[in-house]
Amino acid sequence: xxxxxxxxxxxxxxxxxxxxxxxxxxxxxxxxxxxxxxxxxxxxxxxxxxxxxxxxxxxxxxxxxxxxxxxxxxxxxxxxxxxxxxxxxxxxxxxxxxxxxxxxxxxxxxxxxxxxxxxxxxxxxxxxxxxxxxxxxxxxxxxxxx
Numbered sequence: 001x002x003x004x005x006x007x008x009x010x011x012x013x014x015x016x017x018x019x020x021x022x023x024x025x026x027x028x029x030x031x032x033x034x035x036x037x038x039x040x041x042x043x044x045x046x047x048x049x050x051x052x053x054x055x056x057x058x059x060x061x062x063x064x065x066x067x068x069x070x071x072x073x074x075x076x077x078x079x080x081x082x083x084x085x086x087x088x089x090x091x092x093x094x095x096x097x098x099x100x101x102x103x104x105x106x107x108x109x110x111x112x113x114x115x116x117x118x119x120x121x122x123x124x125x126x127x128x129x130x131x132x133x134x135x136x137x138x139x140x141x142x143x144x145x146x
Contacts, residue, residue: 034102065134
């Protein structure tokens with residue numbers, strides 16, 4: 001039984017370690033793409049979760065983001081609710097936001113850390129950031145029509 005557990009554990013570690021491509025966004029590129037967001041820069045979307053639950057929230061209108069893959073090649077990622085944004089601050093602290101739930105006001109990124117608890121937001125100064133990464137968390141969230 002222990003051997004079977006170890007096989008499954010190894011399989012899942014390899015699956016998750018190899019299936020999630022990580023992209024980076026230089027701070028200057030992030031600022032150029034998102035700048036200051038105003039209320040008219042957002043629209044309502046409807047999302048279906050992994051257990052069939054559906055809900056709505058406001059997201060920015062941009063459909064994709066320009067980023068850099070692991071080979072240094074510029075690419076565009078299409079916005080979807082499973083994308084996660086990982087921010088590493090200069091002090092080493094890491095924060096994960098749902099990418100389609102971020103907002104940029106002045107020199108601050110305001111993001112949601114949970115789909116289910118809307119009040120779990122955090123604000124990070126762009127000046128305090130050393131690295132911005134985007135990764136598809138492979139969570140089963142999909143945009144749907146109302």
